[in-house]
Amino acid sequence: MSAVHLKKGEVIDLPIRRIGINGEGIGFYKKQVVFVDGAVPGEYVSARVTEVKKRFAKGKMLRLKKRSSHRVRPTCPVYRECGGCRLQHIDYPMQLRLKRELVEEAFSRYTSLDSLPIEETVGMDRPRGYRNKAQLPVRWKSGKVRMGMYSAGSHRLIDYHDCEVQHPETNAVLKAARQVLEELSIPIYDERSHRGGVRHLVARYAFDTGEAQLVVVSRDSRLPREKALVEALIRRLPQLKGIILNVNPHRTSVVFGENSRVLWGKEKVTERLGDRIYHLSAPAFFQLNPVQTEKLYDEVKKAANLTGSELLVDAYCGAGTIGVWLAEGASKIVGMDTVPEAIRDAEYNARQNGVKHAEYYLGAAEDLLSAWVDRGTEPDVVVADPPRTGLGRPLIETLTRVKVSRFVYVSCNPSTLAKDCDQLIRGGYSIKRVVPVDMFPQTSHVESCTLLEWTGSGSN
Numbered sequence: 001m002s003a004v005h006l007k008k009g010e011v012i013d014l015p016i017r018r019i020g021i022n023g024e025g026i027g028f029y030k031k032q033v034v035f036v037d038g039a040v041p042g043e044y045v046s047a048r049v050t051e052v053k054k055r056f057a058k059g060k061m062l063r064l065k066k067r068s069s070h071r072v073r074p075t076c077p078v079y080r081e082c083g084g085c086r087l088q089h090i091d092y093p094m095q096l097r098l099k100r101e102l103v104e105e106a107f108s109r110y111t112s113l114d115s116l117p118i119e120e121t122v123g124m125d126r127p128r129g130y131r132n133k134a135q136l137p138v139r140w141k142s143g144k145v146r147m148g149m150y151s152a153g154s155h156r157l158i159d160y161h162d163c164e165v166q167h168p169e170t171n172a173v174l175k176a177a178r179q180v181l182e183e184l185s186i187p188i189y190d191e192r193s194h195r196g197g198v199r200h201l202v203a204r205y206a207f208d209t210g211e212a213q214l215v216v217v218s219r220d221s222r223l224p225r226e227k228a229l230v231e232a233l234i235r236r237l238p239q240l241k242g243i244i245l246n247v248n249p250h251r252t253s254v255v256f257g258e259n260s261r262v263l264w265g266k267e268k269v270t271e272r273l274g275d276r277i278y279h280l281s282a283p284a285f286f287q288l289n290p291v292q293t294e295k296l297y298d299e300v301k302k303a304a305n306l307t308g309s310e311l312l313v314d315a316y317c318g319a320g321t322i323g324v325w326l327a328e329g330a331s332k333i334v335g336m337d338t339v340p341e342a343i344r345d346a347e348y349n350a351r352q353n354g355v356k357h358a359e360y361y362l363g364a365a366e367d368l369l370s371a372w373v374d375r376g377t378e379p380d381v382v383v384a385d386p387p388r389t390g391l392g393r394p395l396i397e398t399l400t401r402v403k404v405s406r407f408v409y410v411s412c413n414p415s416t417l418a419k420d421c422d423q424l425i426r427g428g429y430s431i432k433r434v435v436p437v438d439m440f441p442q443t444s445h446v447e448s449c450t451l452l453e454w455t456g457s458g459s460n
């Protein structure tokens with residue numbers, strides 16, 4: 001990567017070669033890297049330089065001089081402002097190819113591997129309407145309750161219409177809830193003064209069972225007219241099976257607070273994946289794209305290659321979904337998560353699915369696994385599905401110490417995945433397979449399932 005000597009305001013013509021992790025086109029001008037929003041690899045564009053850093057510049061596209069045959073017209077009316085579906089201007093087969101390239105690029109940047117067994121991205125037949133959950137901030141403005149997404153990189157609300165990647169039922173629940181808040185004049189949170197009540201609406205929809213859950217996140221532990229609120233919601237939304245009030249009194253951008261109360265109906269929503277049933281509390285993590293989750297978990301199953309005798313660790317287990325999916329193959333499953341509701345859901349889900357050989361623990365994977373290994377426990381297979389920040393050094397050190405025969409790394413962030421894999425390779429693991437899975441069509445996010453095996457040599 002060459003140092004950048006472009007000037008702000010300069011107009012340049014350049015070819016676009018790749019996409020970046022935020023979906024921008026990456027072009028090269030006299031070997032200097034220039035990010036151009038909305039440009040597609042294979043295109044040739046004219047751009048004005050808007051920002052200059054040491055290693056890269058940013059440019060605003062002025063003219064398309066050569067158009068990619070993969071460019072399509074985005075269908076969402078707020079595609080530009082929202083910034084969620086950053087790849088909506090690229091056809092779906094090309095999106096899948098570019099996501100594979102993003103994973104490949106991360107590995108080539110952060111590891112010294114010459115070649116990598118990266119498979120084709122596992123895509124969807126219908127890459128819209130796939131999300132089962134939406135959480136939206138609400139605000140009071142000009143006598144109306146407004147609800148929407150934050151525009152990219154700011155706290156400016158873009159009014160929510162029908163989001164194309166959401167399931168229509170989550171859209172319906174959110175829109176009706178907004179309307180009811182307005183009709184009943186329920187107090188709405190004011191971010192600046194930290195006063196008022198409702199700050200977020202969270203809707204979750206179970207594709208298989210058709211159950212919907214609404215969480216009203218409020219600064220206060222009680223809302224005025226709670227009874228009327230519940231009555232109005234259940235009258236309009238027959239798919240609703242539970243209404244939860246979550247209390248978040250903190251000045252924070254974190255959505256959920258620690259305490260919840262059921263206002264009406266069930267505490268958990270029930271979803272089915274394959275022949276497994278999962279019960280999900282409001283704060284517990286559940287994959288957002290249930291159609292692709294089955295494919296992702298099948299990849300995990302293939303990679304774990306259990307024979308019935310293994311001790312399986314499901315680190316970052318959430319509601320226990322992966323362990324339960326793999327249960328028949330393991331002699332024992334041990335799961336761990338930092339969210340108390342997730343651990344309770346995991347225990348419940350194991351029981352409901354007839355899994356008797358699973359144990360779940362509340363705590364950080366890096367602490368618990370290390371402590372078990374110190375006490376002599378030897379897991380055979382570890383599955384880890386961490387947040388975007390990745391595994392962290394303590395867990396990597398434990399994995400290096402314990403030398404598991406198979407480590408299956410499910411990641412939603414190619415950069416942290418590749419960095420962590422680099423450490424694991426130095427510690428004696430080898431990468432056997434990387435499968436990108438498209439959990440978030442139209443966006444630049446890419447999930448992947450990577451199989452590492454202990455070989456002691458750290459090569460492939």
Ligand SMILES: C[S@@+](CC[C@H](N)C(=O)[O-])C[C@H]1O[C@@H](n2cnc3c(N)ncnc32)[C@H](O)[C@@H]1O
Nearest residue numbers: 285287316317318337338339364365385386387
């Ligand atoms: C990406 S989710 C995966 C959940 C689950 N495996 C699934 O497929 O639904 C990550 C999970 O890690 C949990 N978590 C975050 N930090 C953790 C840590 N240090 N140790 C254990 N779990 C953690 C979160 O609560 C969340 O449930």
